[in-house]
Amino acid sequence: MSAKTLMRQFLSENKWAYAISILAIIISNFINVQFPHILGRFTNALEAHRLNLRDVLVYAILLFVVGVVYVQFYAIGQYRNGKLGREFEYLLRRRLFAHWEVLSTEYFRHKSIGDLLNHAMNDIRQVREALSGGLNILTNAVFLLLATLIMTFTTVSMKLTVVSMIPLLFIPLFIVWFGPQIRTSSRKVQEALSDMSDLTEESLSSIRLIKATANEDVETERFRAKVDHIVHQQLTLFRRSATFQAFIPTMSSISFAIALLYGGYLTLSHQIQLGAFVAFTLYIGQLVQPLQQIGFVINNFQRASASLTRLQVLLDERPSITDSAHPIELGYVRGEIEVNLPSFQYADGQVPALRNIRFHLMPGQTLGIVGRTGSGKTTLVNLLPRIFDPPAGTIFLDGHDIRDIRLEALRQSIAYVPQDGFLFSTSVGENISFGDANASREQIEEAARAAQVYDDIASFPDGFDTVIGERGVTLSGGQRQRTAIARAFLKSSPILILDDSLSAVDMKTEKRIIEELEKVRQHKTTLIIAHRLSAVRHADLILVLENGEIVERGTHDELIRLDGVYAKTYHMQQQGEALRA
Incomplete structure (x- = not known):
């Protein structure tokens, strides 16, 4: 559902709530315009010497009551509209995050985190402010203007009102001409903010590298350039907004001058009463206020329109990897994998990333x-869970083309440990149980023992309840990898993929993990990517890849006898380990 459709649906579902709040604001405006009228009557009575102390008290009480009732109705309308605006903001943020979750990985290869965060923060805030505060002000302005005109026509002078309004008629023409320029400037400001967010996220993520290479000044200069660009765009927006805002008071001042000149003439010539003239000067102030508010709201709406367009583009994105028209529902997954892949190329790639990949794994x-x-x-391993989509008819699970299997069922059958062993900013125990939220503490601890990380966790101040930093930054590389492996062990899926997930652990720990792996993964299929060949020497089949092609295949002993790339690499690593020992 697009942002505009979501907004229309929200407005439709809450039309009666909006109607009540708008009605409250309208009533408050028609009460508000009684102030000048009452003061006008008071002035006439005062001029005619018809007032006594009791009459003055009555007028004072009347003005007090009008003020209290006005404030009550206006507050009700403001509060309800503001509450509805916050509800829409909450709904839109949830919709946006849910949309990100269903988009394919390919999309995020071309989008920066900073830009996406700017969508979630600044763009949605702009839309919410227009929907709540802007709607409040616009409703108040329109009906205050209408109520004021009705009162001036009926209680003062139609001629005086029409003549005084002539300069104000230029305001709508100016709005139509100048509004799009503000919208363009607002869009450029939002884009500049996205660029700054990108750089900030990138710099903070690589803060260790920046400090290690003494590049703080370089990053500071890069950030300064981004901020300078934002300032330039914001100053352009502010200049246009200031011009926009200044034009309305200018026309209002001219209108007020005309009202004084012509109204004074009508009063001196006894065509209107002094009280009516006094009331009209107050009404002119009430005419200026809504016109200024309308300019402010249209200014905000132009900014919100730019933000809504950006959100619209984002929500119009569709995942490139989806279920087939009639997906297969997997029951029991045995774990048989067959790959017959002539070629695979990324959408933005110039040459195939994989060529002539063929192998067959039996369950277990x-x-x-x-x-x-x-x-x-x-x-290669990213194609199996369809992180990237393989060509049809090239990869099969239990005899089914993986593109025909329901995507959720396919991925539920796979436990995947990425190279970086990504962890979330929560407790260690919750990280391990990420794939199984119902896991008991005993199961979590057992998975940690199998991954050889239990002793490390037990030494933490709060054990499994220890909260780790963002991306697991408070843990060492080896601890992160082993915690991620424990998470995969706990999930206990029919298929396990370890993508170079033992690179940060020492040889002894790696050997113990492999031994536990063989025990806990009996009768289950496992794919292991490794640079250290000791991690795969127990495998039933080993593939050696170069430039996207299989150059050698076989068991460890077969590849050693072949005396090719694998054997040379293995002997080199063995010598290196011997030297380190």
Whole structure:
């Protein structure tokens, strides 16, 4: 559902709530315009010497009552509209986050986190302010203007009102001409803020590298350039907004001067009473106020329109990876995997990332995938859970083309440990149970033991309740990887993918994890990417990739006898381990 459709639906569902709040504001405006009328009558009575102390008290009480009733009705309308605006903001933020969750990985390869956060913060705030505060002010302005005109026509002078309103008629023409320029400037400001958010997120994420290389000044200068650009765009917006806002008071001042000149003439010539003239000068002030408010609201609406357009573009995005028209519902998953992939190329790639990849894993077997950085290992395992979509008829799970399997069911059958061992900013226990929210503490601890991280966690101040920092920054690289492996062990899916997930642990710990892996993963299929060949030597099949192609395949012993790339790498690593020992 698009942002505009969501707004229309929200307005439709809450039309009666909006009607009540708008009605309250309208009533408050028609009460408000009684002030000048009462003061006008008071002036006439005072001029005619018809007042005594009791009459003065009556007028004072009447003005007090009018003021109290006005405030009550206006407060009701303001509060209800503000509450509805916050509810829409909440709804839109939830809708936006849910939309991000269903978009495919390919989309996030081309979008920065800073820009997306700017959508969630600034753009939605602009729309909410227009929907709540802007609607309040617009309703108040329109009906205050209408009520004031009715009162001036009926209680003062139609001629005086029409003549005084002539300068104010130029305001709508100015709004139509100048409004789009404000909208364009507002869009550029939002884009500049997104760029700054991108740089901030990037710099804070790489703060260790920046400090280690003494590049603080470089990053500060990059940030200064972004801020300078924001200031330039904001000053352009402020200049246009100031011009917009200044034009309305200028026309209002001219209108007020005409009212004094012509109204004074009508009073001196006894065509209107002094009280009517006094009331009209107050009404002119009430005419200026809504016109200024209308200018302010249209200014805000122009900004909100730019933000709503940006949100519209985002919510119009559709996931590139979806279920087929008639998806297969998997029952029991055995874990048989067959790959017959002639070629795979990223949408923005120039050459295929994988070529001629063929292998067949029976349920319960382990596949090792090795090769140099950039050889296509991660790309290959990302195709199985459809992180990226393989061509149809190239990858099969239990005899079914994975593109025909319901996406959620496919991914539920796979436990995946990425290279960075990503962790969330919550407790260690909650990170391990991420794939199984109903897991008991005993199950969590057992998974931690299998991943050789239990002792580390037990030494933390609050044990499994210890809250780790963002992305697990308070843990070492090895602790993050082992915690992520424990999470995968706990999920206990038919298929496990370890994407170079043992690179940060020492050889002894790696050996114990592999031993536990063979125990807890009996009769379940496992795919292991590794740079250290000791992590895959137990595998039933090992693939050696180079430039996206399989150059060697076999068991560890078969590849050693082949004396090719795998054997040379293995012997080199063995010598390195011996030297370190």
